[in-house]
Amino acid sequence: MQITKTLKVAALTTALALSGTAAFAKDFTISVWAGGSNQNDAYRADAIEMAADILTREAAIRGEEINITVEKKLFNDGWDNFKQAVTLAAESKTAPHIIVTSHADIAPWSQSGLIRPIEDYVDLDAWPLNQIYDNLLEITSYNGQVWGIPQDAESRPFFFWIPHLKAIGYSDEQIEDLPAKVEAGEYTLYDVLEDAKKIQDKGLVEKGKGFSPRVSNGPDYWQFYQSFGGEMLDKESGKLIFDKQAMTDMFQFFADAVKMGVTSSTHLGGDWGQWYNEVANGKAGTWHGGTWHYARYTGKEGLDDFFGNIQFSLIPTGNDKGHANTITHPLTYLISSTGDDEVAEIAAQLVSIASEPRLNTLHAIKSAHLGIGREQSSIALYANDRWASEATDRLLGHASAMPNNTDFGAYWQIMFKGLEAAWTGQKSVADAVAGVEADIKSSMADAVIIK
Structure with a gap:
């Protein structure tokens, strides 16, 4: 001081x-x-x-x-x-x-x-x-x-329903070690999708429930951008960063989740009450949420044995350019x-x-x-x-955390609009990312570094 x-x-x-x-x-x-x-x-x-x-x-x-x-x-x-x-x-x-x-x-x-x-x-x-x-x-x-x-x-962790992991072959020891594997980058987001598919193929959850993300926009989605190596802020200049490759990889991940059938193309905009009930009662295989969700799961949703049913970790890395992370x-x-x-x-x-x-x-x-x-x-x-x-x-x-920057809110809305377009199939991933870039250039080019 x-x-x-x-x-x-x-x-x-x-x-x-x-x-x-x-x-x-x-x-x-x-x-x-x-x-x-x-x-x-x-x-x-x-x-x-x-x-x-x-x-x-x-x-x-x-x-x-x-x-x-x-x-x-x-x-x-x-x-x-x-x-x-x-x-x-x-x-x-x-x-x-x-x-x-x-x-x-x-x-x-x-x-x-x-x-x-x-x-x-x-x-x-x-x-x-x-x-x-x-x-x-x-x-x-x-x-x-x-x-x-x-x-x-x-914090905003990744969650796994333990009985479903066991049903697809995970041992107790492997489940216990999963958070450390995520932290080390040895278990990735694409491993999540593969396990989600196995869980669905066994009939443990309905189609589109193998991986159940949050149903509306939120800070959580910037975690996936970071998982693929994206950065939000250039500390030297104070400007925001739009990493086209990282955002492409992020959009592609959610498009791939839909293509594999483990996430629904109409998932965004779903009912929060229904979502809470599903993830807290084994009707979803994997998902992400907030640490404060613990109170909801063990309270209103009636989950008696949280630690016996749910494993949690950082958000896994997406590729070798990214890292396991979480946003507060x-x-x-x-x-x-x-x-x-x-x-x-x-x-x-x-x-x-x-x-x-x-x-x-x-x-x-x-x-x-x-x-x-x-x-x-x-x-x-x-x-x-x-x-x-x-x-x-x-x-x-x-x-x-998301950056303290007066322009970030506008950037955030542009990003999510692109993600939603790629997720729902309204646009190809390439076109969705191109749309994000075009919107940035037209409305906030001086505030964002494009790389």
């Missing part, structure tokens, strides 16, 4: 201490809005309230009086609605002080002045922030500044521009306290997410949760 930023934090903290004496009690109201959140994710906001209690108790012990009221709001009616609510509130200068949102919002919101860099108000070299995983903290950075603190982590799409605590520096300092301190291992673990375990820091593996609630422990060890260290 730069000296000037350290001094700013120290000055603000001193000012709060001086203004927070019993003779000059300070009252603060801090609002926090959390997108993509229901009651399972309530600790995204509840942890801020708990942090406020800790901060006021610490102040009282020092003989100071700081009263903090936390106003909480969870949004679960779609990300577009949430982001619209935030931006409209910002326009009227009533945005919440703390926003829990995707790291992808950092680039546009920092440029618009909606948020402040959190590194101006916290010490990233001090506990608890210094134990946050480096790759997660990097995801919350943009243009050389740290804008937010990861609120949670997740963490939600992030951001500090808005609402209020003055004193209010921002209080909000940032609350975020820092909420990021302590024990508090963050409450959210991780309740919502089936992964922790944000190395020390959470020492918290009993986390360490004794088999899913959290194994998913963290197996996946999180390999996780990358």
Whole structure:
């Protein structure tokens, strides 16, 4: 952290201490809005309230009086609605002080002045922030500044239905070793398709259910681009990368899955409820999803023995140009521009306290997410949760993320339109990739490196 930023934090903290004496009690109201959140994710906001209690108790012990009221709001009616609510509130200068949102919002919101860099108000070299995983903290950075603190982590693994693997000849030992083979690049995406075909040929699942991808657009599909060697961002120039060969190979993989009959040409746009029920009950052979799906599988879908029925791994490599990988799409605590520096300092301190291992673990375990820091593996609630422990060890260290880039959303939509065209057979793979290139050149050529 730069000296000037350290001094700013120290000055603000001193000012709060001086203004927070019993003779000059300070009252603060801090609002926090959390997108993509229901009651399972309530600790995204509840942890801020708990942090406020800790901060006021610490102040009282020092003989100071700081009263903090936390106003909480969870949004679960779609990300577009949430982001619209935030931006409209910002326009009227009533945005919440703390926003829990995707790291992808950092680039546009920092440029618009909606948020402040959190590194101006916290010490990233001090506990608890210094134990946050480096790759997660990097995801919350943009243009050389740290804008937010990861609120949670997740990963997007590949899943295999164990009884079906056994039925096509896998031994218990081979199933146990499968994640390591995936990580080493010894088991590829085309091995997935071959096994999916064997599972279907034995009549274990219906046609088109051997490999069951997610049914709508999502960050997951960039994992397959990486599996074939694709890169999303040129770090030196800050521009996006369109790797034609990697995207061709990725599109071809899904076209081949359809051609082999293990994935349906009409799979995209399917019903999520039906998909969840199928993958959690052995009606699909292989699939990919999120670590948070564990809660759905073992809860609403009634899967009693997850580890006896499901093996999981990184997304396998596609060829020798790619690598096994996973993408994380963490939600992030951001500090808005609402209020003055004193209010921002209080909000940032609350975020820092909420990021302590024990508090963050409450959210991780309740919502089936992964922790944000190395020390959470020492918290009993986390360490004794088999899913959290194994998913963290197996996946999180390999996780990358979509880039914080204001042009990425447009690029993402162009990519998926091409993938859908190749998948459904509307276009050949070559024509679909050519369409992606044409769209990039016509609408965002200056923002994307074509290679």
